[in-house]
Amino acid sequence: MATAEQTSEPQKAENMHSAPSSLSKDAWLRMKKNKVAMVSLGVFIVMIVLCFAMAWKCKDPNIINLTNKFAAPSAEHWFGTDALGRDLFSRILYGGQISMLVGLVATFVSVCIGVTYGSISGFAGGRTDAFMMRVVDILLSIPFLVLVIVLQAVLKDWSSDTSAWFVETLKWKKDFSDRLTNIIPLFFALGIFGWLTLARIVRAQVLSIKEREFIEAAHALGYSNSRILFRHIIPNTLGPTVVYATLTVPSFIMYEATLSYLGLGVKPPNSSWGILIKEGANYMETHPELLLLPGFFFSLTLFALNFLGDGLRDALDVKASKD
Amino acid sequence: MIRFIFNRFLQGLLVLFALYTITFFLAKAMPGEPFTSEKNVSEFTKQNLRKLYGLDKSLPEQYFRYPYRVLTQGDFGVSSSKGKPVRDIIANSFPVSLVLGLGALGFAVGIGIPLGILAAIRKNTWVDWGLMGFAMIGICVPAFTIGPLLQILVAANVPWLKVAGWGSPQDFLLPAFTLGLVSAAYLARLTRGGILEILSQDFIRTAHAKGLSPTTVILKHSLRGGLLPSVAYLGPAFAALISGSFIVESIFLVPGMGQHFVNAAVSRDEFLLLGVSMFFGFLIIVMNLFSDILTGVLDPRVRMGKEGA
């Protein structure tokens, strides 16, 4: 569409009075103007603080008190109690820890694998690239959840064996070791299959950047391939990678919830939001708050992350050359 | 165009093959043995079954035996957890899942795409924000929260709709709707994005310069290109629907394939697992092929094999 024409040369020279600004800084300034995204960022930070920092101060979520089932909210139990008399508020916070940890760690693993795979594939080009992408295409066509479920089933017993090993050999506390090995298969399963789309995105970026003249100039200056890939190409792919990573976290949290709902995810004594929602669904008609409250926290976090990702995408979408 | 379809078909076969290999080895890696959790099966029968399905043979032999039996005799093995031939189990539950899946797809396309178009046309107005807000709800609130909530609502206000079960024709409505909601949300966003992307292109300016009415510009000039991202998503969307069906089936008590799949994973039922996975995979490949063909229909550059399409 017709926009203001390219600013003429003298005008451009005049404009250069303010401080130098990198592309990242420009993008951040653009994002600050996006109220929805900033609010979402705030909500997400609050959620993290709640679940990780405040949780220590709360009651133990596992204490069962059968005399106090389904209690209404009170000063002692801010959200009341659940079917086994456990404090709902702290259950939600502790559950949040697991859900978000799974989301963040699995995303981190996916990003590491995906960026590496995608940039190597894109940079290598030719047959190597074609082969690597064929592999990705095939793996992508396989229903993700199907494979994750099968993988989970396979790894089910692994966790108790490994936990025992941790306790014996590394002298870790059994409780901690149990909780950890309980969720590792999930990280594994999500991380192993979650990097595929990111690899594609990174590869597409690398392919288009590879052809740009500043990369040719780098070749003409004699720089080594690794220097070109790491110092010139990859830093320019960060935009879409960051956006996609931000959007992957909520989808992984969703997967975790789905798996937990099916009984294939996190197991007690761990509680995740998925498990809380599942338990709550059982008492839906009589005590809907057991479903609605965890559901609300869960959905709110996902909302925040998704809006944040959208905001990032809008902020970074403007073409690199501002003319 | 024929060549294009043929290529995609071959690719599909490759995917099926890969799926089989991965599932086969994962199934074998599962701890525990088939036929051990069913107490009803006698030891003698177990031995016979093992022999029949070559479970006593080496891995590579088993690997080739299975597809051979499937292709020549239509024999998918016997479910160790249910004691019935896998083929029968699939034959009974697949039509249910298919109806559910297609119904969900129908809702997804019927709701998602028109809403996405509307949001694009009314960009940055309350209509747009409202619709995209709803779409976000569909993405962020899981089916297993929406499902039960819908059940409560419907039970209280809509007497002629059963809340669970699968007997009368209208029973597919609620589960299909719940299932389709997530895909509808994604489709709405993709459609909106795709159309906005097209609207910023130069040839839309040309259309305006020709004095065409805004309706023509939207419907005739921007839909084809604008729907491309949504169409490309249809294939994976169907995959998502099939995967999500497990949950919806359990909430609404629908006797589809999903429950069998989960049970097979939980009870180490090799043949059932293999059978159901391969079936899912096959369905998804068909849907991906369909989505690719649709892309070819919409975008002439793709079907003519032009680079840079």
Add this chain to the structure above:
Amino acid sequence: MPILDIQNLKTYFHTRTGTTKAVDDVSFSLEKGEILGIVGESGSGKSVTCYSLLGLLPQPPAKIEGGCVPFDGEDLLHVDPAIQRKIRGKRISMIFQDPMSCLNPYLRILDQVMEPMLAHEPGATKEQARERAIEMLKKVGIADAEERAHSFPHEFSGGMRQRVMIAMALVTHPDILLADEPTTALDVTVQARILRLLKELRTELDVSVIFITHDLGVVAEVADRVVVMYRGKVVEEGTVREIFDTPKHPYVKGLLACRPTFQTTSRMLPTVEDFLEGKTTIEVQEPKPAKDTQEEAPPEPLIEVKNLKVHFTQSKDHQLIKAVDDVSLKIPKGKTLGLVGESGCGKTTTGRAILQLVKATSGQVFYDNHDLCQLHRDQLLPYRKKLQIIFQDPYASLNPRMTIEQALSEPIRFHQICTGRAETRDRVVSLLEEVGLSAEHLRRYPHEFSGGQRQRLCVARALAVEPEFIVCDECVSAMDVSIQAQVLNLLRNLQDSHNLTYLFISHDLSVVKFVSDYVAVMKAGKIVEQNTAEDVYRNPHQDYTKELLAAVPGEG
């Protein structure tokens, strides 16, 4: 009798960073049956003026602040949108610069050409529209119009697509045609044909045309009267002869003077700044001692290319593309060899192959008695310092994430030309000053600079490694004429002070003639003619060369 009268048009753009007065009180008129050329560089407001007439600007951020444009009883600027839509495409049509992106890739050509008639003539049937569309396509020179009309845009070449756009614009026999840089993206021979076509159609269909361009040569070729715009205002108006022979406004004088033509003999070009600052006219000439060197033998070749071939196989249909097909060149030391040709002739590939950025299929490139084609990547490293390249697109030639200091220091440190931060920084600053920038630009990022400045930065980067030979690959092609003059002067100065040898690749014959000592003409991967610049331009031997020279607008 003016058919369109633009009075005091003001169009401003209101953005977060401020208000741009894109069109600032512009008035001119269009006479019936004439071709009016609007000339200006980027930022002059020429395109925005025409978009304002048809209401094609997005109303935020653009706003028409004032003016009126009477047309057939209505004021185009203040008319009801529904009526405006009826005028667009029926009474006033528009064609644009890039025909590929301006045609809908998903619809057939015939469909798109039929549309304006179906939309604006309610009585017309599909059959009638079809007939008229095909008739129009034939008129604009599409052979086999009946069959080809069913194709899609991507199946046509650039020139044909522009013809389709013209057909589409004229199918309703409008009164006025607005043409926004319609030939800028086309090869020079194709451009010549399209300009001829427009002149014929103007007479045949009795259309009045407003032709927007930045190219003075094109305007001389096609227009009757000319309006020159600068920074949103009209600075001069007159017939073509008046503007070219007796320009009055200093900007126009500068614009005319700073573009190289076949007649230019000075070594340096005057720049628009010179004229705007009031320096008296064209004193910057130092006639080239051209006639003398013609008799001398050319100096030793720095680079000698022998039988270079670069072949590609297209991945889709495995066709062999002979991008460079047996090319031999001698580039004398300290001189400039101009490599000229139309798009797709292989000149860019040749440049890259010489620098070993593209692998040659066969052939030799001799530099310093070594055949560069035989060397591995590691062996080439010392040569990288000696052979450099400057690209066409200054926006893509610099890493957007590096500051200028980083971008210029990297090659210096990598090749160990300096050690230590202080020494490197001093060298970077002196490089910047040499290209006309300064130390204050060190901390800035590429996107903060204009196109011309970025190109200078690319020159600085190439100079950083102290090369002997630089390939200039269409490096002024994407620029306004006034900026082009500055960069060409810079290249000249650097050649003199550093004794550089250039391979100057371009499709612009006037620029090539100005810059080069020797010229090679390329077509379809082969060298068609090769000689000193004077000889090639004065006495072309080959038909293709003659055709190219004749097609240059304004020189015919």
